[in-house]
Amino acid sequence: MGDMERGRAKYDEVYGEGAADRLLAALSGPGSDLGRYGVEFNFGEIYSRPGLDLTQRQIASIASLVNIGGVEPQLTGHINAGLNVGLTPEEIVEVIIHCVQYAGFPRAINALNVAKKVFEQRGVA
Amino acid sequence: MGDMERGRAKYDEVYGEGAADRLLAALSGPGSDLGRYGVEFNFGEIYSRPGLDLTQRQIASIASLVNIGGVEPQLTGHINAGLNVGLTPEEIVEVIIHCVQYAGFPRAINALNVAKKVFEQRGVA
Amino acid sequence: MGDMERGRAKYDEVYGEGAADRLLAALSGPGSDLGRYGVEFNFGEIYSRPGLDLTQRQIASIASLVNIGGVEPQLTGHINAGLNVGLTPEEIVEVIIHCVQYAGFPRAINALNVAKKVFEQRGVA
Amino acid sequence: MGDMERGRAKYDEVYGEGAADRLLAALSGPGSDLGRYGVEFNFGEIYSRPGLDLTQRQIASIASLVNIGGVEPQLTGHINAGLNVGLTPEEIVEVIIHCVQYAGFPRAINALNVAKKVFEQRGVA
Amino acid sequence: MGDMERGRAKYDEVYGEGAADRLLAALSGPGSDLGRYGVEFNFGEIYSRPGLDLTQRQIASIASLVNIGGVEPQLTGHINAGLNVGLTPEEIVEVIIHCVQYAGFPRAINALNVAKKVFEQRGVA
Amino acid sequence: MGDMERGRAKYDEVYGEGAADRLLAALSGPGSDLGRYGVEFNFGEIYSRPGLDLTQRQIASIASLVNIGGVEPQLTGHINAGLNVGLTPEEIVEVIIHCVQYAGFPRAINALNVAKKVFEQRGVA
Numbered sequence: 001m002g003d004m005e006r007g008r009a010k011y012d013e014v015y016g017e018g019a020a021d022r023l024l025a026a027l028s029g030p031g032s033d034l035g036r037y038g039v040e041f042n043f044g045e046i047y048s049r050p051g052l053d054l055t056q057r058q059i060a061s062i063a064s065l066v067n068i069g070g071v072e073p074q075l076t077g078h079i080n081a082g083l084n085v086g087l088t089p090e091e092i093v094e095v096i097i098h099c100v101q102y103a104g105f106p107r108a109i110n111a112l113n114v115a116k117k118v119f120e121q122r123g124v125a
Numbered sequence: 126m127g128d129m130e131r132g133r134a135k136y137d138e139v140y141g142e143g144a145a146d147r148l149l150a151a152l153s154g155p156g157s158d159l160g161r162y163g164v165e166f167n168f169g170e171i172y173s174r175p176g177l178d179l180t181q182r183q184i185a186s187i188a189s190l191v192n193i194g195g196v197e198p199q200l201t202g203h204i205n206a207g208l209n210v211g212l213t214p215e216e217i218v219e220v221i222i223h224c225v226q227y228a229g230f231p232r233a234i235n236a237l238n239v240a241k242k243v244f245e246q247r248g249v250a
Numbered sequence: 251m252g253d254m255e256r257g258r259a260k261y262d263e264v265y266g267e268g269a270a271d272r273l274l275a276a277l278s279g280p281g282s283d284l285g286r287y288g289v290e291f292n293f294g295e296i297y298s299r300p301g302l303d304l305t306q307r308q309i310a311s312i313a314s315l316v317n318i319g320g321v322e323p324q325l326t327g328h329i330n331a332g333l334n335v336g337l338t339p340e341e342i343v344e345v346i347i348h349c350v351q352y353a354g355f356p357r358a359i360n361a362l363n364v365a366k367k368v369f370e371q372r373g374v375a
Numbered sequence: 376m377g378d379m380e381r382g383r384a385k386y387d388e389v390y391g392e393g394a395a396d397r398l399l400a401a402l403s404g405p406g407s408d409l410g411r412y413g414v415e416f417n418f419g420e421i422y423s424r425p426g427l428d429l430t431q432r433q434i435a436s437i438a439s440l441v442n443i444g445g446v447e448p449q450l451t452g453h454i455n456a457g458l459n460v461g462l463t464p465e466e467i468v469e470v471i472i473h474c475v476q477y478a479g480f481p482r483a484i485n486a487l488n489v490a491k492k493v494f495e496q497r498g499v500a
Numbered sequence: 501m502g503d504m505e506r507g508r509a510k511y512d513e514v515y516g517e518g519a520a521d522r523l524l525a526a527l528s529g530p531g532s533d534l535g536r537y538g539v540e541f542n543f544g545e546i547y548s549r550p551g552l553d554l555t556q557r558q559i560a561s562i563a564s565l566v567n568i569g570g571v572e573p574q575l576t577g578h579i580n581a582g583l584n585v586g587l588t589p590e591e592i593v594e595v596i597i598h599c600v601q602y603a604g605f606p607r608a609i610n611a612l613n614v615a616k617k618v619f620e621q622r623g624v625a
Numbered sequence: 626m627g628d629m630e631r632g633r634a635k636y637d638e639v640y641g642e643g644a645a646d647r648l649l650a651a652l653s654g655p656g657s658d659l660g661r662y663g664v665e666f667n668f669g670e671i672y673s674r675p676g677l678d679l680t681q682r683q684i685a686s687i688a689s690l691v692n693i694g695g696v697e698p699q700l701t702g703h704i705n706a707g708l709n710v711g712l713t714p715e716e717i718v719e720v721i722i723h724c725v726q727y728a729g730f731p732r733a734i735n736a737l738n739v740a741k742k743v744f745e746q747r748g749v750a
Binding site: 194225234235237241244250 | 652654655656658659660662663667690693694695696698699
């Protein structure tokens with residue numbers, strides 16, 4: 001399975017240098033293995049697979065989170081990640097609007113509001 | 126809003142010539158307006174928007190349906206649509222595997238089984 | 251709390267004479283208490299409350315089941331119940347179409363197909 | 376499909392004069408089309424359909440949102456809308472209690488707390 | 501069905517003496533019957549059943565809430581209840597980590613953060 | 626992370642000798658890595674953790690699947706696994722009944738029907 005070094009490298013590729021260390025520090029204490037799995041499995045394994053580039057993966061991640069609903073911290077993280085790997089703000093907005101067909105209006109509108117907060121924080125139009 | 130002609134054209138672009146007519150015939154009878162909205166709003170409006178190409182839209186659609194769960198007919202349809210617009214079987218499988226992080230194993234495995242049935246029906250490896 | 255006699259009477263009022271007996275027979279064996287709670291709590295307690303008439307309750311039940319998704323047996327039951335208490339087929343279809351805003355198209359379309367099967371079985375247009 | 380003028384009129388009928396303008400202003404900026412669809416499709420199309428009156432539609436909307444869970448802003452809006460179109464506070468509470476059968480206790484209790492906040496803000500018992 | 505006295509006693513066994521009175525006071529006002537059902541049905545009936553001990557019931561409750569998502573107040577309550585009936589903090593963390601297979605990472609991580617807050621409030625490591 | 630040998634051994638401990646080989650054979654072909662992750666991560670990693678015994682883990686797994694809904698194949702598997710590791714049929718039924726508080730009646734009843742089929746197949750009362 002994905003090892004920690006590969007996960008850490010991929011995580012930092014998506015979120016910026018030192019980001020995996022900061023994540024693991026934030027998730028230390030009880031249940032810290034869950035944070036470790038997030039890096040090892042999600043990034044060392046899944047995100048490190050060939051077959052989709054990082055912009056395609058972020059489209060799938062954002063669409064997933066819009067449909068799950070009620071996971072604002074992760075949606076904030078993955079919208080930031082989307083911008084980091086080269087999705088434009090317009091493409092991210094468009095993914096959210098696309099999902100209204102499946103997730104319904106309440107979840108799509110709440111996701112759009114999360115995106116607008118991220119754009120504001122990063123100073124993008 | 127999206128009109129019927131634009132929706133019908135976009136639906137046929139994704140599903141093949143005459144597909145919208147077949148869909149609307151299948152959804153005739155009580156509640157036929159819901160099928161009409163599916164063509165007018167989903168295809169005449171959402172799918173006709175600029176900002177994402179059809180392969181990106183199908184990644185978002187497939188990821189949405191994996192996460193919702195229990196919508197096998199629509200997942201079958203959108204995996205077919207994904208192949209129609211140029212996603213490879215590998216990319217579709219990869220979207221489903223990617224979603225395991227969010228949707229959990231049961232929904233991802235059930236979605237993969239739907240994809241394998243579609244591939245078999247179409248005779249793709 | 252709701253007692254069995256009140257639940258049985260209310261259940262039969264909605265589903266027809268002898269229906270509670272048939273339900274309890276079908277749910278006998280392991281876990282039969284769950285069927286008993288369904289009669290005692292859902293019908294002896296909730297459905298027996300004042301404040302909403304039975305057509306309003308069936309609108310809420312059908313809308314709930316459309317949004318939950320993947321509960322076709324219960325949706326079949328509650329669409330039948332809706333017709334029994336006086337909702338027209340048009341009103342039931344309309345509730346399902348109304349829910350597309352919240353539940354998204356896949357769940358609404360699947361629910362509509364359940365309704366159409368019920369209408370066919372009962373020979374209503 | 377529903378046009379903007381019909382949607383705006385229906386939205387204002389439910390939420391009060393000028394409400395559609397305020398909504399569209401609040402949803403301006405990135406993704407403003409999603410707010411436009413909310414007015415055009417949800418209100419210009421779905422809410423403008425015959426077959427159910429506005430109190431029946433609000434029962435279906437509130438039941439939907441209780442079952443989806445985690446959509447407090449929309450639940451707040453639709454409980455207000457329910458009062459606006461003539462549902463009594465007792466009927467709204469009763470819809471939420473009815474949904475406990477399907478949505479489970481946590482979501483029903485959280486929805487009831489949203490209703491109580493709305494009642495307090497509007498000064499209704 | 502479960503009567504109020506049995507529910508009150510079981511609730512207090514789980515949450516501490518006087519807890520049912522405090523709950524019912526907090527849920528008084530509109531819809532207070534929902535709080536009453538929570539005590540009568542959930543505690544007077546379900547929790548009072550033989551067949552599982554209270555630590556097993558809390559494992560099932562916590563796993564349920566992790567998978568539902570977006571029900572932080574109830575998750576806080578049931579993690580406290582788990583500690584009250586004898587689950588160790590390690591066991592509670594382990595239930596949450598176990599659920600990542602089914603609920604996905606976002607919901608598992610959010611649930612872990614709820615647990616950490618409860619542990620901190622109670623001064624447990 | 627969990628390696629394949631540890632996962633295979635744990636999977637066979639739960640499902641019987643040779644079961645992992647049969648699972649991996651059944652999940653061969655497109656997306657076979659997802660089956661591999663199921664063994665490596667779920668069984669080699671999560672199920673191999675200390676802190677909960679296998680009966681506690683199966684309570685958490687069954688409760689998870691009741692609440693997710695629409696995942697009958699996995700529920701069938703995990704009810705079988707529950708019996709394999711020493712939960713009694715009564716305890717499994719009791720977990721499902723317990724979950725009605727959170728998952729609502731439709732999902733709990735559908736899960737109970739899955740359990741009854743498993744019990745019948747295995748010839749347990």
